[in-house]
Amino acid sequence: MKVIQLHQDDYTIIQLATENNRHAQHQIYTKFAPKMLGVCRQYIKDVHQAEDVMISSFMKVFVNLKNFENKGSFEGWIRRIMINESISFIRAQKKVSFLEEEYHTEASFNNVESNLSVEDIQSLIDVLPEGYRMIFNLYAIEGYKHKEIAEMLAINEGTSKSQLSHARKILQELINKRKNYANGTE
Missing domain, CATH: 1.10.1740.10 (RNA polymerase sigma factor, region 2, helix turn helix motif)
Known part of the structure; x- marks a missing residue:
């Protein structure tokens, strides 16, 4: 054979x-x-x-x-x-700008349970300002470290951390709004 x-x-x-x-x-x-x-x-x-x-x-x-x-x-x-x-x-496209911030706080998602589809999650990420979205994707999706992101984007490491923190905060608020809307509490 x-x-x-x-x-x-x-x-x-x-x-x-x-x-x-x-x-x-x-x-x-x-x-x-x-x-x-x-x-x-x-x-x-x-x-x-x-x-x-x-x-x-x-x-x-x-x-x-x-x-x-x-x-x-x-x-x-x-x-x-x-x-x-x-x-x-x-x-x-000149659609991105980074606020040079040296402080950041780590936002946590507090075990958010949701039934969001991939499309729903992507639509939430799309709402983020360009800089926040870029850093969120590089860090949370692609797995880059803040030092690598800072080098890639020619920004300070603290700025990367701050932008990620802001992105997480906005996403948390959006998820909570959707959750409250789905529960009829908003």
């Missing part, structure tokens, strides 16, 4: 894509585009703009594919490009 390999392993596909093989590039795009659109969408409210950023980010992925050293996750490498391009897009 002869075994036929139906799918090439990621390493082979990456190598072929590095050599400008359009089929391999299409395979990479098809495999990662849905997740990466979600990543861009976390930072950019408008889905059409997020899609444009994702597509231009994939162009950057393919141009820089030769720089991927096969160390760590390929998906993580692509994700980082998507995040950086989303941040660059927002900066180019």
Whole structure:
């Protein structure tokens, strides 16, 4: 019995894509585009703009594919490009500003139980001002540390902490309002 390999392993596909093989590039795009659109969408409210950023980010992925050293996750490498391009897009739109604050308080969510869908949560995050949303996503969703965020955005570490604290406070208030509205107490 002869075994036929139906799918090439990621390493082979990456190598072929590095050599400008359009089929391999299409395979990479098809495999990662849905997740990466979600990543861009976390930072950019408008889905059409997020899609444009994702597509231009994939162009950057393919141009820089030769720089991927096969160390760590390929998906993580692509994700980082998507995040950086989303941040660059927002900066180019001049929609983000950070208040230079050195103080912060850690807001807690006090075990908020809710039946919010992913779409509901995203709509709450979309309400946040650009700077708050960006830092909230980088910290809470992507898992970056405040020091890394500060370096990425060229801000003080304290500003990152403060912006996150404000974002959490606003989200907590929005969740409580929805909860009270659903219970008929507002």
